[in-house]
Amino acid sequence: MLIEIPDPEVILSVILAFIVGLGGLYGYYKIRPFIKSKSEMVDTSQSERLEYYERQLIDMKIRLDALEIQGIEQKTEDPNLELKQFLEKLAKNEVQEKEVVTSQEPEKVPEKPVSTPKITNIEHTNPTNYVLHLITNKAMTSRDIQITLKKSREHTSRLMKKLFEEGLVQRNTESKPYTYSITEKGIAKVGEVETNPTVA
Numbered sequence: 001m002l003i004e005i006p007d008p009e010v011i012l013s014v015i016l017a018f019i020v021g022l023g024g025l026y027g028y029y030k031i032r033p034f035i036k037s038k039s040e041m042v043d044t045s046q047s048e049r050l051e052y053y054e055r056q057l058i059d060m061k062i063r064l065d066a067l068e069i070q071g072i073e074q075k076t077e078d079p080n081l082e083l084k085q086f087l088e089k090l091a092k093n094e095v096q097e098k099e100v101v102t103s104q105e106p107e108k109v110p111e112k113p114v115s116t117p118k119i120t121n122i123e124h125t126n127p128t129n130y131v132l133h134l135i136t137n138k139a140m141t142s143r144d145i146q147i148t149l150k151k152s153r154e155h156t157s158r159l160m161k162k163l164f165e166e167g168l169v170q171r172n173t174e175s176k177p178y179t180y181s182i183t184e185k186g187i188a189k190v191g192e193v194e195t196n197p198t199v200a
Helices: 008-034 038-077 083-102 115-125 129-132 142-149 153-165 184-195
Strands: 171-172 179-182
Touching: 083 142, 115 129, 115 179, 129 142, 129 153, 129 184, 153 171, 179 184
Parallel strands: none
Antiparallel strands: 171 179
């Protein structure tokens, strides 16, 4: 079998094409790091946008924190304002009801009308008596009592636990938060304090 050897010009052109191809590949890989592709350009623009939005978010977070701090400062000015207004309104209603009762039935005058100074004296002398006096007419939550006493949550919780264990108050566990109301024993103690203020 005869093998035909191609002309030396053909062999030379194939070898030359191979060498040119190798040189081209080598040049491409050397130049490639300096050429930015479209996807890389898009990536840089996206990263710039991300940085912009991140700065905007940080700015909004700072503003929200400032607003919250202002809100807290405004609230801390007088956190008991609503409760005080409610208690004042309640006291005025009681006084008006008593005036109506006394004007209709002059012979039935209550022997010991409830007065606000008595409550403040109790408040300064003994918080136990003050709390019992507060919940005599209406059940209150631990938070309401805490705000009225102007004491810490822990102090109020300990006080209410002590009153509950002594049987002076009863706890309604069906409502959330729990409400406290006075028991017969507690009413008796409030009566003792009113008749004899030296009783602790």
